[in-house]
Amino acid sequence: MRPLAVICESSHASAIEANLRAFCHPAVFDEFVYIMPVDTDTDYTYQAEKMALIAWMLAKHPGTSQQTLLCYTRDAERKVSVRAVAASFGIDTHVESLRRLTQANRGKGSSVPVQQLLNQCNLSLRAVASDQLKHWNHATIDRDAVDQWLAQFSQLGNYGWIGEALLAQTNLIQAATLGNLYADLAIDSSYGLAYNRDARGTAKSGEVIATLLTKRFGTTVYDAPAKAIEAMPTGKLAVFEDGLWSGTEAMGVIESLLGERPGREKTAPLKQPELLARADLTFIYGIATDYGIAVVKRFCRDKGLENIKVMSAQTLLVAPANLLDGLACGKFDLAKMREAGPAEHALVPHIVTALGLSGMTAENIDIAREFCTSVGRQLFEHYLQAMVMTRSWTMWSQEKLAQASLGMHGLGLTQAFAHSIPKATLPLFWASGDVLYNGRRLRWKPLFVNS
Secondary structure, eight states, rough: OOOOEEEGGGGHHHHHHHHHHHHHTTTTTHHEEEEEEEOTTTTTOOOHHHHHHHHHHHHHOTTTOOOOOEEEHHHHHHHHHHHHHHHTTOOOEEOOOOHHHOOOOOTTTOOOOOHHHHHHHTTTTHHHHHHHHTTTTOOOOOHHHHHHHHHHHHHHHSSSSHHHHHHOOOOEEEEHHHHHHHHHTTTTTEEEEOOOOOOOOOOOOHHHHHHHHHHHSSSEEESSSHHHHHOOOOSEEEEEEESSSSSSSOOOOHHTTOOOOOOSSSSOSSGGGGGGOEEHHHEEEEEEEEHHHHHHHHHHHTTTTTTEEEEEEEEEEOHHHHHOOOOOOOOOOOHHHHHHHHSOOOOOOHHHHHHHHTTOOOOHHHHHHHHHHHHHHHHHHHHHHHHHHHHOOOOOOOOHHHHHHHHHHGGOOOOEEEEETTTOOOHHHHEEEEEEEEEEEEEEESSTTTT
């Protein structure tokens, strides 16, 4: 990536900024794009602003060693006379017209000038997303893979903008970032540390978490909560997981510790189940939903295990207040909610909130949600059919399947870890199969292959 500075007339600065934001990846705009508005009709000298711009261009920007590209309109640059100074520091310059900088419409198959400018700096949505997603552990996600995934939206109609909006919200969490999230929670040396090595299959997350804990904390790390509890029955214990979404996995782990899931254990059971009620135990997550946290707390309370605490470095807000209050006071049937999720539309899918915060109109959010729901339901059904065939699953009810159209329980996540992607994330990211939308059919291929 390369920093981009733009000097332009103040009368057009807002329009230029909006245009740049429309085509730049949102994760890098504030760090890598600098806009200096200039009023060419005043006697003001702009000396302080000029010095601030030069300082920004010469500063070290995280993630790049490239020099800034300085773009300017002739009249605005003439006012501040920064081109010669930039050249003396080896900063490349580029002159543009106001008309081209504010041009927002693109012809078929062509790009607008600011898009070309951002591509030159590797700051465009697709360029930055490709760079971030290359850290997926299980397949190559490069620019071609991103382009091919996005092309599917246009093949189903005039929906390319939905694909780009989803791509802008995609968050791939690398192992180092997960380690930083754990560190943010300031777990000290007095804690016994554990993770859960699931004996049922490959431990995608367990192995990553084990390495992070060993390297970061440099102490004994137990590969099962039961081992930690039995070794330190009166000590402080922290069990680490990557993400907490609907709470289903955590409830299964707690039931397994109590010996309540014979043949379906998610972790080794305690030899003395009564130890769980006396343990000073905290479940630690890098990222969680407020809904998942509320479900686990309610489950622990119902089990008489209020000694178990839940902590998360980051929390996604998906549950309305009445749902959280109902879980806390025991109003809702937790067993039913665990099976099929909360009532339809009870949760606010993460993607809906994210698109709203990005500035998308309510009308377009509704269109995007309907597209993701329709295509997502078909994809989730293909996934379930494969599980029925290969793992002897029982096919879900139509109610539960409908809830999963935007990911498990309708959570609508756009998150993935470098080692795995949760089923609470939109199926368009991780599932495959034939889909039909508005009379158009194609075989959908996921962005995160081999998930």
